[in-house]
Amino acid sequence: MQPMTDAPEPHFIRPDPAPSRLKYRIERLMLTPLFRLALRVGVPALIGFGAASWYFSYEDHRTAVVDGYTNLRTQIQNRPEFRVNLMAIDGASASVADDIREIVSLDFPMSSFDLDLDLMRATVTALDAVKAARIRIRSGGVLQVDVTERVPVALWRNARGLELLDKTGVHVGPVAARGQRPDLPVIAGIGADAHVAEAVALVRAAAPLAERLRGLERMGARRWDVVLDRGQRIMLPEDNAVQALERAIAMDQAVDMLGRDIAAVDLRLPRRPTLRLTGAGQEQYWRIKAMETGEKQQ
Numbered sequence: 001m002q003p004m005t006d007a008p009e010p011h012f013i014r015p016d017p018a019p020s021r022l023k024y025r026i027e028r029l030m031l032t033p034l035f036r037l038a039l040r041v042g043v044p045a046l047i048g049f050g051a052a053s054w055y056f057s058y059e060d061h062r063t064a065v066v067d068g069y070t071n072l073r074t075q076i077q078n079r080p081e082f083r084v085n086l087m088a089i090d091g092a093s094a095s096v097a098d099d100i101r102e103i104v105s106l107d108f109p110m111s112s113f114d115l116d117l118d119l120m121r122a123t124v125t126a127l128d129a130v131k132a133a134r135i136r137i138r139s140g141g142v143l144q145v146d147v148t149e150r151v152p153v154a155l156w157r158n159a160r161g162l163e164l165l166d167k168t169g170v171h172v173g174p175v176a177a178r179g180q181r182p183d184l185p186v187i188a189g190i191g192a193d194a195h196v197a198e199a200v201a202l203v204r205a206a207a208p209l210a211e212r213l214r215g216l217e218r219m220g221a222r223r224w225d226v227v228l229d230r231g232q233r234i235m236l237p238e239d240n241a242v243q244a245l246e247r248a249i250a251m252d253q254a255v256d257m258l259g260r261d262i263a264a265v266d267l268r269l270p271r272r273p274t275l276r277l278t279g280a281g282q283e284q285y286w287r288i289k290a291m292e293t294g295e296k297q298q
């Protein structure tokens with residue numbers, strides 16, 4: 001019996017520990033921050049956008065969403081805490097308050113979401129008598145309007161009639177008759193409304209002549225005339241008008257200048273004031289001159 005020969009040992013193939021090329025590239029991509037961000041954010045966003053696009057591609061779905069949003073908004077706006085029931089106006093006279101209620105016509109009660117406060121404020125401040133306005137919604141469903149009115153300081157007589165002006169020359173409103181505001185001085189002439197502050201200073205300086213003062217007239221859009229009763233005028237220069245008026249008043253207090261038959265005191269040339277006599281004053285002057293001349297001839 002022949003001895004058995006040794007069988008060859010089996011050959012085992014060990015797997016290569018190195019990753020495949022595809023796996024290597026995937027692992028490298030996973031190490032890239034931008035790629036990981038795209039997986040975490042971009043892919044879900046793309047899926048959500050696709051789902052939303054598919055959902056809203058049907059008109060019934062779009063209509064249902066819009067109607068639901070509208071109904072929800074209406075329910076919120078109509079809640080009692082957002083409802084405005086009335087309007088309160090403070091700081092305005094009765095006539096100005098009536099004008100505000102007329103131009104800001106609101107149908108109460110209404111939702112505060114339906115109120116455009118900026119537009120309302122612009123509408124209120126457009127009134128001549130309103131200098132500033134503050135509009136807000138306070139607790140209790142009250143639309144609060146706080147008004148700062150313009151304070152008139154003079155009456156301007158022009159082709160349209162009498163108009164109230166504040167200290168900056170802004171129109172406050174019309175006046176039907178002078179008797180409605182006897183406390184305010186009257187100014188007239190083209191461009192008088194642009195020099196209200198100077199006119200007020202002149203009226204203040206003319207306080208000793210207040211009983212005789214009838215008003216101020218702007219002459220040639222350059223200077224002022226102080227108009228007194230009996231047709232008298234004090235013609236002031238363009239510059240330093242207040243100082244010139246004070247000098248004229250001092251002269252009157254010293255010699256009763258304005259109590260004589262003088263039609264005008266011309267102060268347009270500060271170094272050479274001129275007195276213009278009335279017709280009666282001129283006749284009396286020439287009569288006195290004739291008497292003096294006749295006495296000299298004798």
